[in-house]
Amino acid sequence: MQLTAIGTVAVTLMLLGAFLFIRTTLADLGNGMLQQIEISVYVDSNATPHEIAALRASFRADPRIASVAFIPKSEGLKELRDRTRGVIDTSLLTENPLPDKFRVRVHDPALVPAVAADLRRLTGVGNVVYGQQVVQRLLRLGDVLRRVGMALIALFLVVAGIIISNTTRIAVYARRREIGIMQLVGATNIYIRMPFICEGLVVGLIGAAAAVVLLVAARETLWPRMLEALPFVQFNVTTVDVPRLVLQLFLVGGIIGATAAWFAVGRYLQT
């Protein structure tokens, strides 16, 4: 019975921990991408150096554009190599497939679609690519995940509370004789409650410990594989405050355990 309670707390807190971890990571990712948002203007492979110079001049003239950087195809390949090092073997390439490109930054991310559309009409421009849609979807996904996650966790917390309080009630019932005698000889309710609340607290803390162990294991095994599977996404894991997260889980575990036990014994003592 105690194992059931511990298991429920562990699963609940693991969900909570994973959720908080993913939320922080996603939020960082979204913010980072929004700030880094840029328009890649790929130069048509047939463009002459004169046309390229003209493009650069027209970018400079556009007041909406904050900065322009010209990335020749050789440098573009080097960047690609750096970013995919150890994942994709670029040494197999016999020639550079990349076109030259301009990296264009806009003052206001909201203007990106309009600027991109204008740039596409210029002569010598092959393709215009920007990642705003991806970013917006990511942020929206994060929002949905947050709501669904919160609802799910709230539900699990309630279930964990009910299971702990049921476990406590069974323990109280098993010791009702002893409790009756305690009350008879003048034990205070706090004194009677304390062992059960400690038990609930311990169940909550053990559940939290189990959740932390599972989360650490998941981070050690699953997380690197996820990074591997998404090499182009630059997750910034370091911003997750791990000690604080662990502390939060223990806090939530302890509170849910002690509170559920408190109410379970309280209901018995009132009658």
Place this chain on the structure above:
Amino acid sequence: MISLRGVSLVYPNGVRALDQVSLEIAKGEFVFLVGHSGTGKSSLLRLLYREAPPTSGEITVDGIRVDRLPRRRVPALRRHLGVVFQDFKLLPDKTVWENVAFAMQVTGAPTKEIMRQVPRALDLVGLSHRSRMYPDELSGGEQQRTAIARALVNNPKILLCDEPTGNLDPANTTEIVDLLLRINLKGTTVVVATHNQAVVDRMRRRVVRLENGKIVTDKERGYYYLGLGQGQVLSG
């Protein structure tokens, strides 16, 4: 020491367990509550140790207004009282010593005090040699003596006994009653609810008789039947 004024107790199912009961018990008295089963003896005791609040009326025990006592103050009242039951209410997984010490531990008494009071209580009931035994290794009389030691270990001024000899043979009954008498002689107010006629008639103490939740007779040096006092003749 104990005072009831116009006390009634009506259970939620409508049964009127006590009906306008008034009773005064002085410090150091020894009082028998007698009557058939279901006449309200146990209910009256339960009101005194605040197992239930009265429906109406005033109850004072050792200066505490029990009828107005908030729930959180009940433990304080119980520490002024010792209560003994027909079924002993001992914890089977604790030794005699532990059962007696338990009553002090739950009040948060310091270990030093427990080490001093428990032997005293066990000595009083004559069970010092049984202190390491478990309840199921004892005779019924010894179990009840353990329960009495537990009731007395906190030095209560009042000892309430609900059918203390109900589960005992005549020899053990005599033993327990003599013990209660000795406790009373030390100054403790003792109230015994019983339907053991032999005990009441042998002791010749104050007898309060209950019938249908009402006190019908209250006599000093009374007998069990009709609570007749010395020199009185049975009438109607």
